Amino acid sequence: MTEQPVVVCAMCGAGRPEDRSVTTLAWVRETEDGRTRWLCPRCAREHVLDIEGKLPVDYW
Numbered sequence: 001m002t003e004q005p006v007v008v009c010a011m012c013g014a015g016r017p018e019d020r021s022v023t024t025l026a027w028v029r030e031t032e033d034g035r036t037r038w039l040c041p042r043c044a045r046e047h048v049l050d051i052e053g054k055l056p057v058d059y060w
């Protein structure tokens with residue numbers, strides 16, 4: 001048996017559903033310092049807005 005890693009939102013702690021629905025595909029994976037973390041669609045949206053408000057455009 002192969003165990004799937006549990007995907008949990010790094011911001012709100014919500015678990016990602018295991019099906020391949022649109023909701024699942026909307027999750028965002030980020031790699032930071034070699035570690036992978038996931039954000040649920042709702043938090044990802046808020047997170048992006050947060051980033052855009054703090055970092056200079058040149059960052060992208």
Ligand SMILES: [Zn+2]
Nearest residue numbers: 009012040043
């Ligand atoms: Zn979340």
